Amino acid sequence: MHDIAYIRSNPKEFDAALARRGAEPVADRIIALDAQKREATTRVQQAQSRRNEASKAIGQAMGQGDKDKAEALKAEVAEIKASMPEWEEAERAAAAELDHLLATLPNLPAADVPDGVDESDNVEMAQWGEKRSFDFEPREHADIGPALGMDFETGTKLSGARFTFLRGDIARLHRALAQFMLDKQTRENGYTECNPPVLVGDDAMYGTDKLPKFAEDSFQTELAFDEKRTKAQYLEQFKASPGVHDAENLADVAVQFRKLDRQQYNSDRRWLVPTSEVPLTYSVAGDILSDLAQPIRLTAHTLCFRSEAGSAGRDTRGFIRQHQFEKVEMVSICRPEDSEAEHERMTRCAESILEALELPYRRMLLCTGDMGFGAHKTYDLEVWLPGQGAYREISSCSNTGDFQARRMNARYRPEGEKKTAFVYTLNGSGLAVGRTLVAVMENYQQADGSVAVPEALAAYMGGVTKLEPAA
Incomplete structure (x- = not known):
């Protein structure tokens, strides 16, 4: 959600920032609707005030025996009551139209976000790790996975396309990755582990900018x-x-x-969460927090669900883009002045997982055309997949500014001040578990179709050092 006061004071700057996101200018329309709403609100308040005064005056006139005055006041009160619904409806209609318009506008990009149309305009910031050399032609995970227990056929039989059934040691490796990520984020990176619901209501989805924009990409229940x-x-x-x-x-x-x-x-209705960003961030909805000298840092490992309505034909093969998947999510709640440093810190926390697993990756600064709807600035981490011969996204870390906080009314009280201010929220993958499993399979594959277990996961695998293909 956007700051109306800022739009009123800076309409040209607001429209210019929206134009960088490919949106049409709307500042004049927003200002007009805001004026209509405020005018209607003033009329309703004035009418209520006059009605109360007149009602009180009726009793006084009756007590003084002035029946004519009392009757005139009664007529005035009746007229006000008859007019009130029209004024209240005008107020409601203007507010509803304004809220709907604001809810459909993307966040404004940070000044250092590059302009661009799509992922081809993203900017590479850094690379880490050396790509492995193979004395054989590395294969994609979807080709070596079935022999290791990655059962696409049973997943499809049970639930349809883009569902997978994991069996045996590969299921254990998937679980080990999630446990390793959680331990690293909590024991080393200072996040508090949470176990939130994965079914949430409309308010939580709206407050974290998933509604109304992404309704078709989400699963709902009844x-x-x-x-x-x-x-x-x-x-x-x-x-x-x-x-x-x-x-x-x-x-x-x-x-x-x-x-x-x-x-x-x-x-x-309830919504299956697309990521635990939703319940973790919305956990502070409506709150007035302390001065936030230290950011609130939360993490959770949950199931995630996406209908992928807008991704027909993309990554339908293999384990990359599933309707049901798992992620270890990071969320930070902080003061505005701390958000840039927190964004860098969060991204480093995600990178530390890849480095511990010795998976080569690169950090990308997303352009305006590729950023998420609610993002103010986003870094993507892309892991190297030798089977595909390409970098693929494995984490996205975003600073959303006060965009989500305004939607869910999450505030804090700066030390020594009476007024409250909106918090800043950040979220990031630390990491997507399934995609990390894919990266391990492709980077640690052996010529015989087996997959070596990364050393960092040894303590989680109960002595299993290699995934062996079925005979």
């Missing part, structure tokens, strides 16, 4: 039926509905109810 109502009550409802046959069991009732009344389900 309750099968209202548990407060009995089966008999549902049966009576369905029997009275035209075209509905008697339901013989509760499951039938639930199915019929879904068809008849989807609106009720929307009130019970």
